[in-house]
Amino acid sequence: MFSHVKELQYNAKPSQPDPVYAKKLQEILGGQYGEMSVMMQYLFQGWNCRAESKYKDMILDIGTEEIAHVEMIATMIAQLLDGAPAHDQEQGAKDPAVEAVLGGMNPQHAIVNGLGAQPNDAAGYPWNARYTIASGNMLADFRANLNAESQGRLQVVRLYEMTTDPGVRDMLSFLIARDKMHQNQWMAAIEELEQTQGAVVPSTFSTEHEIQDVAYSFMNFSEGEESSTGRWANGASLDGKGTFEYVQNPGANGQKPELKPSPAYIHGTPP
Amino acid sequence: MFSHVKELQYNAKPSQPDPVYAKKLQEILGGQYGEMSVMMQYLFQGWNCRAESKYKDMILDIGTEEIAHVEMIATMIAQLLDGAPAHDQEQGAKDPAVEAVLGGMNPQHAIVNGLGAQPNDAAGYPWNARYTIASGNMLADFRANLNAESQGRLQVVRLYEMTTDPGVRDMLSFLIARDKMHQNQWMAAIEELEQTQGAVVPSTFSTEHEIQDVAYSFMNFSEGEESSTGRWANGASLDGKGTFEYVQNPGANGQKPELKPSPAYIHGTPP
Amino acid sequence: MFSHVKELQYNAKPSQPDPVYAKKLQEILGGQYGEMSVMMQYLFQGWNCRAESKYKDMILDIGTEEIAHVEMIATMIAQLLDGAPAHDQEQGAKDPAVEAVLGGMNPQHAIVNGLGAQPNDAAGYPWNARYTIASGNMLADFRANLNAESQGRLQVVRLYEMTTDPGVRDMLSFLIARDKMHQNQWMAAIEELEQTQGAVVPSTFSTEHEIQDVAYSFMNFSEGEESSTGRWANGASLDGKGTFEYVQNPGANGQKPELKPSPAYIHGTPP
Amino acid sequence: MFSHVKELQYNAKPSQPDPVYAKKLQEILGGQYGEMSVMMQYLFQGWNCRAESKYKDMILDIGTEEIAHVEMIATMIAQLLDGAPAHDQEQGAKDPAVEAVLGGMNPQHAIVNGLGAQPNDAAGYPWNARYTIASGNMLADFRANLNAESQGRLQVVRLYEMTTDPGVRDMLSFLIARDKMHQNQWMAAIEELEQTQGAVVPSTFSTEHEIQDVAYSFMNFSEGEESSTGRWANGASLDGKGTFEYVQNPGANGQKPELKPSPAYIHGTPP
Amino acid sequence: MFSHVKELQYNAKPSQPDPVYAKKLQEILGGQYGEMSVMMQYLFQGWNCRAESKYKDMILDIGTEEIAHVEMIATMIAQLLDGAPAHDQEQGAKDPAVEAVLGGMNPQHAIVNGLGAQPNDAAGYPWNARYTIASGNMLADFRANLNAESQGRLQVVRLYEMTTDPGVRDMLSFLIARDKMHQNQWMAAIEELEQTQGAVVPSTFSTEHEIQDVAYSFMNFSEGEESSTGRWANGASLDGKGTFEYVQNPGANGQKPELKPSPAYIHGTPP
Amino acid sequence: MFSHVKELQYNAKPSQPDPVYAKKLQEILGGQYGEMSVMMQYLFQGWNCRAESKYKDMILDIGTEEIAHVEMIATMIAQLLDGAPAHDQEQGAKDPAVEAVLGGMNPQHAIVNGLGAQPNDAAGYPWNARYTIASGNMLADFRANLNAESQGRLQVVRLYEMTTDPGVRDMLSFLIARDKMHQNQWMAAIEELEQTQGAVVPSTFSTEHEIQDVAYSFMNFSEGEESSTGRWANGASLDGKGTFEYVQNPGANGQKPELKPSPAYIHGTPP
Ligand SMILES: [Ca+2]
Ligand SMILES: [Ca+2]
Ligand SMILES: [Ca+2]
Ligand SMILES: [Ca+2]
Ligand SMILES: [Ca+2]
Ligand SMILES: [Ca+2]
The missing domain is CATH 1.20.1260.10 (Ferritin, core subunit, four-helix bundle)
Incomplete structure (x- = not known):
């Protein structure tokens, strides 16, 4: 009150x-x-x-x-x-x-x-x-x-x-x-x-359910590598549990998406 | 691009x-x-x-x-x-x-x-x-x-x-x-x-234009003093430039506001 | 149309x-x-x-x-x-x-x-x-x-x-x-x-399910009692069914809330 | 405060x-x-x-x-x-x-x-x-x-x-x-x-700047006249200063609007 | 009305x-x-x-x-x-x-x-x-x-x-x-x-103030050229005034932007 | 990506x-x-x-x-x-x-x-x-x-x-x-x-579930018939499947709505 x-x-x-x-x-x-x-x-x-x-x-x-x-x-x-x-x-x-x-x-x-x-x-x-x-x-x-x-x-x-x-x-x-x-x-x-x-929110999630090999990687998605010179790309990670890595040409590792045609009752574009 | x-x-x-x-x-x-x-x-x-x-x-x-x-x-x-x-x-x-x-x-x-x-x-x-x-x-x-x-x-x-x-x-x-x-x-x-x-944003504003005596005071505006036991009320401030102080009964130091009646063309409540 | x-x-x-x-x-x-x-x-x-x-x-x-x-x-x-x-x-x-x-x-x-x-x-x-x-x-x-x-x-x-x-x-x-x-x-x-x-919306709710002793009380939650001099704090209530009362120091009658810690799957602050 | x-x-x-x-x-x-x-x-x-x-x-x-x-x-x-x-x-x-x-x-x-x-x-x-x-x-x-x-x-x-x-x-x-x-x-x-x-907001505006002959008229803009039987269409107005009138077929008294063509730099529809 | x-x-x-x-x-x-x-x-x-x-x-x-x-x-x-x-x-x-x-x-x-x-x-x-x-x-x-x-x-x-x-x-x-x-x-x-x-809105803007050489070009900004097979990349343009062109690797023709540091009174990041 | x-x-x-x-x-x-x-x-x-x-x-x-x-x-x-x-x-x-x-x-x-x-x-x-x-x-x-x-x-x-x-x-x-x-x-x-x-979206809905006699009618809901002179009121419809018709005085063919009183637990206006 x-x-x-x-x-x-x-x-x-x-x-x-x-x-x-x-x-x-x-x-x-x-x-x-x-x-x-x-x-x-x-x-x-x-x-x-x-x-x-x-x-x-x-x-x-x-x-x-x-x-x-x-x-x-x-x-x-x-x-x-x-x-x-x-x-x-x-x-x-x-x-x-x-x-x-x-x-x-x-x-x-x-x-x-x-x-x-x-x-x-x-x-x-x-x-x-x-x-x-x-x-x-x-x-x-x-x-x-x-x-x-x-x-x-x-x-x-x-x-x-x-x-x-x-x-x-x-x-x-x-x-x-x-x-x-x-x-x-x-x-x-x-x-x-x-x-x-610990420094990462939330701290209670188990790291075994996390894709570990991308958990400390700085990925360079733009031409030019000025970003490689910062603290975020070099040395120990701030949570004290990893080491920063600079990935110059990060790959696309997922599928090429193809969605199913929509069902008739949705009246999408006919095939 | x-x-x-x-x-x-x-x-x-x-x-x-x-x-x-x-x-x-x-x-x-x-x-x-x-x-x-x-x-x-x-x-x-x-x-x-x-x-x-x-x-x-x-x-x-x-x-x-x-x-x-x-x-x-x-x-x-x-x-x-x-x-x-x-x-x-x-x-x-x-x-x-x-x-x-x-x-x-x-x-x-x-x-x-x-x-x-x-x-x-x-x-x-x-x-x-x-x-x-x-x-x-x-x-x-x-x-x-x-x-x-x-x-x-x-x-x-x-x-x-x-x-x-x-x-x-x-x-x-x-x-x-x-x-x-x-x-x-x-x-x-x-x-x-x-x-x-420095840790305070923006760092470029001169402290001489700041009311210094409230710059590191924790003010207790709610009944109960559980808040006095935290780091925020004790020890050196995080910017390294002051010491936290706990103010148990912070005062009201401003005026009691009284606004002028509004001009006629505003059609506020008539006096 | x-x-x-x-x-x-x-x-x-x-x-x-x-x-x-x-x-x-x-x-x-x-x-x-x-x-x-x-x-x-x-x-x-x-x-x-x-x-x-x-x-x-x-x-x-x-x-x-x-x-x-x-x-x-x-x-x-x-x-x-x-x-x-x-x-x-x-x-x-x-x-x-x-x-x-x-x-x-x-x-x-x-x-x-x-x-x-x-x-x-x-x-x-x-x-x-x-x-x-x-x-x-x-x-x-x-x-x-x-x-x-x-x-x-x-x-x-x-x-x-x-x-x-x-x-x-x-x-x-x-x-x-x-x-x-x-x-x-x-x-x-x-x-x-x-x-x-009747004047109160909705008129169809039974007064027996209403906390009657606060139904006509003006409560003074701010320092100063200028508010005690208005019509809202004196005389018969406008619905014709009660009498206004001025409560100078209204009490806090509820519990002091203490919420349970959140379950683990919510990932709130750990105890 | x-x-x-x-x-x-x-x-x-x-x-x-x-x-x-x-x-x-x-x-x-x-x-x-x-x-x-x-x-x-x-x-x-x-x-x-x-x-x-x-x-x-x-x-x-x-x-x-x-x-x-x-x-x-x-x-x-x-x-x-x-x-x-x-x-x-x-x-x-x-x-x-x-x-x-x-x-x-x-x-x-x-x-x-x-x-x-x-x-x-x-x-x-x-x-x-x-x-x-x-x-x-x-x-x-x-x-x-x-x-x-x-x-x-x-x-x-x-x-x-x-x-x-x-x-x-x-x-x-x-x-x-x-x-x-x-x-x-x-x-x-x-x-x-x-x-x-007085009852009308704002009370301080002079009635001489108001079109008086529509200030107390109920206008029937929908077919059927059930609305003529309410208090709002009969008797003294609630502000105590007029008498309600029921207008069965309210007229359109304004101009038939014709806007000027837009200037060239607006690139509206060409004439 | x-x-x-x-x-x-x-x-x-x-x-x-x-x-x-x-x-x-x-x-x-x-x-x-x-x-x-x-x-x-x-x-x-x-x-x-x-x-x-x-x-x-x-x-x-x-x-x-x-x-x-x-x-x-x-x-x-x-x-x-x-x-x-x-x-x-x-x-x-x-x-x-x-x-x-x-x-x-x-x-x-x-x-x-x-x-x-x-x-x-x-x-x-x-x-x-x-x-x-x-x-x-x-x-x-x-x-x-x-x-x-x-x-x-x-x-x-x-x-x-x-x-x-x-x-x-x-x-x-x-x-x-x-x-x-x-x-x-x-x-x-x-x-x-x-x-x-004409088909392009607005039709009243002079084409001489338009960069003509990109006015009918389909630009392929995503890997894969399925988009080259559509009507939008082939034949006469729909406004009847040009011919569609498919640009496989559209270039970046503008400057590499470099903004001036902000003036002191803005309190941006100090240089 | x-x-x-x-x-x-x-x-x-x-x-x-x-x-x-x-x-x-x-x-x-x-x-x-x-x-x-x-x-x-x-x-x-x-x-x-x-x-x-x-x-x-x-x-x-x-x-x-x-x-x-x-x-x-x-x-x-x-x-x-x-x-x-x-x-x-x-x-x-x-x-x-x-x-x-x-x-x-x-x-x-x-x-x-x-x-x-x-x-x-x-x-x-x-x-x-x-x-x-x-x-x-x-x-x-x-x-x-x-x-x-x-x-x-x-x-x-x-x-x-x-x-x-x-x-x-x-x-x-x-x-x-x-x-x-x-x-x-x-x-x-x-x-x-x-x-x-076909030109009408969606094209996949069967016309037998459509009220056919209003599917190509231009309805004149405003006084004056300037609108009768446009392409939309004359000739073949643009989907190629009907003929435009101009309806000068379109009728109201639905019911005069009367809603049921609301149930007691809704506390609407009492009858
Ligand atoms: Ca980069
Ligand atoms: Ca407190
Ligand atoms: Ca008060
Ligand atoms: Ca009516
Ligand atoms: Ca592409
Ligand atoms: Ca019309």
Whole structure:
């Protein structure tokens, strides 16, 4: 069960409205790697967690924090939209600077949301649940989480570069720091699990049911062999159980497929 | 530019048709973490690559391999659908075993695809491009790739457990081995990049624009402190630049938000 | 069965082209609360109607009218796009006013639709059927309809404020009036049903299978008690069968969830 | 900012696993009118609220409660999936009862989620943000909320009828009671606003810009006049400002549309 | 403007309920090539039509007919759902035949739609507007229409094979005939346009801006030359303006792409 | 199985960056009729092909070519984004020309993709698999393919008109030529199949199960008879088996639908 306090986790106060920037900021609210994604991903991982209770508690701690991040960014966007020129101004129609602003803002911010935030991304595309994963395998999911915090922090940093508003930058500085912690947090949890389980997900599948001779081979399917010089093609494999091999001309070892004609009731192409 | 050979990369020959299993197998073809996802993710990362050429070549090698994996699974599904009882059988309507099969298969396999594979997942939901990311930051993207190969192998292993067909299991054994290599490959590439850039994405953002005092704090937002016992709350941070701190009662340090009334032309709730 | 006459229900004649406004107007054509939504929602409610015939007839009357509204707005948009500067003009590239217009219009209007309307919203997002509901319970559905007409009229009014074109405003004045009637219509139908069935949907579920002691309690899950002063926390409940109660500190009365470890064939995190 | 306690708001304990029912229960978790929808709808309405503080507080109270409802249903689904026969059982393949269960469950519950809940509906379709609205006009939005609680309670009641498991029914009895309260709550808030603003959304648009002679007319666009006998076609309009009129043969008063040929650079059909 | 008559265009009367078949029949109602697709595609093509009035009239004739097809199928589905065993039957839970039916039906038909049709396909996926096209070029669009009627009739025929219910088959026999007419209709309209414009869309683009030496070459990008024996690789091209050429080893004639490093503010991978 | 060479099929070198045009060019990469659509459509048709091997080989030839087209356009877009003003420029904020550019570009190109191409269309909407079809009936599918190449070429031509950049135009000239060939190719394959099977899809359904008297009737459902003058209403039908008939007032020959009240457990509107 959850409860709410009115104060935000950190300040979300722009120095002045900027409806064009409001559109851009939607990306880290309702985008593929926005705060809604980590919020819902962590909450579902926590609720579905079948592992030790320290994991369940930890995941729900961070999931609960993320709701507060959604709240901060939504509040920021609403304020960036204050006074947005949604309203027709006859002279404005002739002023290219005003027109430019109108062109760069998201018209739904005015028409649909009455100068409020949307649960959408910077293209106006709605958030959806396929942005998230809760697989029941914690090592797999923590890798999803580390990725989400990496993509997320990258996007916040890019948005930091796109504004000079000190109030907006202040809030982003907080989110950038939290995303650093969250990357560190998932790296720590991953390290813990890899030490006990091994590095390959899932660790519980027997290698005897695996085609061993392709389990450590780098296959060169494109002309040119620059790829032979990387760590992935040389030395011990990262799971500590094999040695990387570079296969210059990987063969096609399967059948040449020939499907049966379809039965009459399917009305495929007649033979 | 690409070219095609007719032989599959590995065998894809079921011992017998099984339309119910065909529906399940769609998950690793057109699902969130299916082969279409890694194929398109790697191809776009390769085409957009602005880093050293060994990365571009390597990413396109693996992207090209993934097209062959999509091909193998599509071929397998088409064969699993051979002889599917799409056709009404009057006596069948009274035979619960036949009805059960009809209930468990995806009717679109017959109606829409004429006993062929779909670019969809096990729920019939179409593959879409928001399953992929190409951010231009290779460390971020390789973490996305490691996650995709981890979730993907987990799903293939679960599907292996759901069948006893030796032909299907043979193909899955190949994919499971390749997904092990691909996890190792991305771990190797990540290690290389972390050693030169540091572990936090992006590494190029100045820490002076980050709120330092929350950059290594684990915040306990849920009752109970089981989460305090994990690696993420104790010791040196994984980026080697800080020390984890456990904050038992994290405060709300932002403002209590109060938005301005909306302007008249927005027709919000009148004051 | 349906038939068509060529005249529109009301005029749809802009005074001059305005491709940027055409993009905005898409919201009330193919948006969440656009005319396509009410058209399809009412048609499906009518076709599925299992209640008295006066309801079926009434719902299909209004559903049929809505097709005419889609037609009017589509016609308007096509005319607003006449002469759109899709075409590159070399000097235009240096004229900020022309560039601004190009920036604010939807490029698909030219590339995909050849200066015609799209079945999409103002962000270019396609209309989809999850915008509609036909539940088989008329009181529930008439509330959906009243909501749709309320959100819809609000959006049309906002679009009225965003233009000064007298021809566009003339058409919107007609739609605004019809949406007023449609709000009144659904309020009337709701009143009729509430008087015979009661106000809570569904009215046919026995209260003995309901946890009675939380059926009229307002629960305060957020710090601060401003919410205690509203009508929803004081006096008789609106269904006439209870009394509102304000619960200042609502308790958590369920179990502390602990899920069983997953079975081996699921390959979750090993214990 | 938010915090979490481990106990659920109410019990969520099934008497026994039932993976087929788990699939159905997804509807009220991640469906169009599931708990995720009201949770996100209320949170965004609260964060964007520009009206009196008692509204903001009230909306966030109920939004915060809804997160707990999502949590309860997710927990229930995970338990209903305990022991799901995802695993191939050779003899099972011949037992129609087991096959039937396999046919009726959602295979993604095993393959993707490892016996955990999904943020999806009963068809496996992902939750998306276009299920919600926050328009900035409270009367409009409270009607959306009343609709959501009406559709939602109807679905929970139908699911109650589809099980005999006393533990599942116990949880549903709680949700059914809360949805009754929530319908009452929104009816109370609507009554308050209608008394001060009037019944038509938005109330602030001047009637002089509305085509008055169609503002209270019921138009009969379908053969047969059963619709003339309803309240919507007779007597005073519900906003208290007009009288309903029944128009038996509504005319087409607009132009017969003729669009200009498209310019050459559009490459439409040549004249 | 549109009007409605109560009688269906043709009978839609099943001999008996069949909820599993109802799920399948959704494909031709709300699927990619269902009646909703042709209805909306034709209506938008008609409303956007900038060509001769005989085309606009013809397109709207058929678009209006398609609304009646949606109506017939929706009515059929509602009747197929009469008496659906949505309701839990304790003994049923043990009867594999009843369970099988429950497994094969769409649970949303009961939970969401109260035994009514959905605007969705056979997988429960909602209809969306990207299934349609109105490009403003009639030859292009008539090819889209011919395709839609071809895919559509194929699906109806497959559904005909999946039932023995004489009432359902009667309705499908009507739709199969109309789809034959509609294929003929679009073929006729295409023939007319091709004779005046030529066969390649768009016909108005000057060939001097086209790389002529690849305009009639069949390129063999896959090992094996079975493809050399088709009409597409031999003889005069179908537009009457060239000769097909078979290119056995098509070359790569473009540059080897090398992208510039990204600027610092993008925070890509550091060089 | 596939392999890759580094050189592009044809040049993709813009003369200068143009981030606004990059947004538009996305349409033919990841739009409904973009190169991703034909690539995936052809690959799945090839993999599912149950007809003669010359078709399978031919379809995979062209499918493999289309991957190279995706590659060319992605490469072009990345270069058009070089130097995009994603970065805030204080003076720029006051320069309407720079603002206009910012307004017209897709902000996700910077925030999400770090100046790389997206698998999305010109509105930022992600590519999805419902854009494609592989029905198992080759005549149906080749009509889908002819349509795709017609819509696709039309869009490329429109994009050609929207730029004056000689490098961009050079690449488009290549694509326009290939789309001409591909239209010719599908026309040739269609002609071949129509000659052996007949023109109506599917040709294998017995006409005795079709309502013959509506199989060649053009029905006039809209006021005005301009549609009577087309080829579709006069003369021999295009399949050579009937004669077109114009029905001026098509009747409604079905029942007036009356659905049964819903059962109690559905909780519909009470009678
Ligand atoms: Ca290589
Ligand atoms: Ca805790
Ligand atoms: Ca409160
Ligand atoms: Ca009527
Ligand atoms: Ca070949
Ligand atoms: Ca006509």
